[in-house]
Amino acid sequence: MKRDLSIETKSLRRLFKGIPGKGDVVALDQVDLEVHDDEIFGLLGPNGAGKTTLIKILCTLLLPTEGQALIKGMDVVKRASQIRRIINLVSGGETPGYGILSVKENLWFFSQLYGLPRDFAKDRISKLVDQLELQDYLNTRMSKLSTGYKQRLNLARGFVNDPAVLFLDEPTLGLDVLSARHLRTLVKDWIRTGGKTVLLTTHYMAEADQMCDRVGIINRGKVLACDTPQRLKTKVTGGATWKIEITPSLSELESVKSIPGVIGLSTTDNIETGVTTLKLVLEEESIMSDLLSKIRENGSKVLNLGKSEPTLEDVYISLVGTGME
């Protein structure tokens, strides 16, 4: 048993029944993952990549089809009841409790589900309320809270048993910039208290870059890469990352994608200005002339062109072949 590992998966596989005649859907395929103590580990991937499925298995909500998943060395299938004492889950964009109950009542309910002694629970709730700046809403019904404050309550509920392993499933989904930043700061402060682990799934590259000690990129149930954000970016700089602004947008995106040497491409359209930004990861710079020709063939005009510092998004594009959007 590896004591320094908080989360470990070995050849983890999960199938779901598909549409009749189309076979099973592979949600997770031979996933091997190691997440250590005191680590914020990010899982990046598009919708349907398998992020939530992995979290559900690790949270004892779902059984794996094959392979093994361990939390602090304990098998999630065989020792689910022990694992439940030391984990918690916060999902973004979901109701954090009963709408008819106040913030305090919701937190108290969940504290009691974890069997916390009364005085200890009161103290814990009081601290969480302070940390999450929920003091003014303590006796407010949950249904009356704004989305940002609901998510703060959700996070407080996730912290209520002071879990050793916290799963955050897109925790900043739907939050404004300030609320999201506040939430990220709280999680980072919490992990500094020691002996904690966070597994975070997110769509936001910057969030993963800012928060995570290591990042795993997952697509179609497979973990494509797993390393620190910096190392992942360094790996990509073996190629070249470019940002090209064009107008109008490409009529045949696939024709550009299919140019030999284009590792990945993502596009962002600015509807107001009519400018499309292409982010490209190229094997080598010599491809650029072919690329510009193809853009012209598409009837688009290049407005701006420049090499850019690789970001986690570039890593993602180079591995998945497309952007997250």
Added chain:
Amino acid sequence: MAVADFVKSAGESFRVGWKIESNWTDPVLFATYQVIRPLASLLIVAFIVIIGASVGASANSAFYSQYLAWLIVGNAFYAFVLQIMLGMAILVHVDRTRYEVLKNIYISPGTLHPYVIGRGLVSVVNGAVSVILTLLFSVAIFNGLLHMNIPLNLLGVNLLMLFPGVILGIISLLAIGYMLCAVNIVSNRMEFILGDSVSGIFFLLGGVIFPIALLPSYVQPISNVLPITFLLNTVRESFGLLPTGDYMTDLAYLALTTLVTLIVGIAVFRLAEQRAKKLGLFDRKSEY
């Protein structure tokens, strides 16, 4: 999970359940809501009997008075069935789809068990409120308002006979409620019909409004394995309304059927839990 923690979780689930179910209005309106359905159902049946009897010119006969008392007690205590079945049939659906907390409750150390029991006990309390109010209103209406002299002496009830039967009956109903929760964990299409269907079957076959002997012979064996049948027998015996009944035999049958229901209820719930874990159903939303 330690027993103390289990009790604490169940207690807190009860408190939350009570707040959710009772806090939506003021106490008077809540009590009215609790009594209106059983009382309306009772009055419909009772007036059919009264009108039918008056056509036969025997409205005041001892038989019909005795029967009305039998009917009132059966209907009043049927409130336990109604509250527990309807409350527990909808529980999983509401907490999974509306409040989205079912998965968070499931991943707590006690999983769903203390939570389901705690929430089921809310239905028991609601049922008890309905029973008491229905009995009081019935006496007030039939004996006070209509001067029918129905032999229903609420102060003369043998509590030593009443409580064992009611407690066993409630345990069996909670076990059946457990099964309804189990069905709803694995299905998201039955929450609105399940409670009504099961309580309707019990209403028809459990001896609530007419004696089981009047049922067709081929359904009587079903009535004779339903805990509600023996629950109502013991209750009516404690009210002195079943002179030919054998209390101890009925209590023994109630204990036996309760035990069987409890075992089956827990087994069905565990199977549903396993299936939900296999298919990932704890956070499934209804698609309507």
